[in-house]
């Protein structure tokens with residue numbers, strides 16, 4: 001199966017972003033405008049992981065700049081965090097879409113497992129470079145990619161889970177799922193729960209993981225402890 005191959009020499013996020021721009025690791029590049037790489041604070045303690053760029057992200061070349069991103073920014077602000085303090089990325093970095101209304105509209109299409117796997121090396125290297133304290137999976141695709149296919153957002157949300165990467169991981173809904181709720185009261189309640197999930201992740205990011213809490217001296221910088 002074809003897969004992305006980040007060059008060994010790409011040891012900064014900028015170098016990785018440049019390399020990802022020409023990725024042909026799966027077929028999605030053929031219909032997407034461009035690779036949409038992660039962005040934000042390269043030393044963030046929280047990394048937020050979405051599924052794939054949407055229509056607006058594909059055109060702008062930046063993650064979470066469309067309606068879901070605006071809702072995410074609002075939720076982060078309500079949770080007490082500036083979106084500039086986090087690193088935001090997607091598990092798949094090209095927009096997968098189908099056309100609707102005779103080609104007038106591009107509609108999001110869920111990426112398949114092979115596309116998630118093909119794109120994975122970019123994410124793994126991104127994670128290795130940012131070294132966040134906490135991961136937040138936004139929706140089922142990111143959660144399955146990080147924690148395995150058995151994970152369910154409804155039951156997994158609200159608490160820190162150990163991930164295979166050894167990073168405390170939170171699962172919550174995808175912001176676009178909140179946008180799709182037609183009833184105002186239900187949408188407001190869903191937003192409240194989303195903000196509460198983000199608050200838990202923020203609190204966890206401010207605390208070192210249990211295993212290292214006793215061992216790490218107060219003067220030890222976060223990165224040196226890894």
Ligand code: URA
Nearest residue numbers: 050051052054063064
């Ligand atoms: N949805 C995502 O999962 N990621 C984006 O960047 C935009 C919408």
